[in-house]
Amino acid sequence: MTEMKVRVFVMLKTGVLDPQGEAVRHALGALGFDxxxxxxxxxxIELELADGTSESVVTEMCEKLLANTVIESYRFEVL
Incomplete structure (x- = not known):
């Protein structure tokens, strides 16, 4: 059985506080990266799916589990 790969990118929406991102920014500054x-x-998230899986199924996966669409946005690409 052949398979297809999909890469899903999930990010916090603009305006949503990102404490982890802020911690990384602070740490980079402390390391001298001005x-x-x-x-x-x-x-x-990389998914290995059965060949022919529709993009609508991937969208459903994102909407139901992979992204919290209240505070996160997502996009995906078929590899």
Whole structure:
């Protein structure tokens, strides 16, 4: 059986506080990396799916489990 790969990118929506991103920004400054104005942290999820899985099924996966659509946005690409 052949398979397809999908990469899902999930990020907090603009305006949602990102404490992890702020911690990374602060740590970069402490390490001497000046000029970092902001950091947004997200996640990447790679899925191996049966060949022919529709994009609507991937969207449903994102909407129901992979992203909290109240505070996160997502996009995906078929590899």
């Amino acid at each position: 000029g970092v104005q902001g950091v947004r942290q997200g996640k990447v």
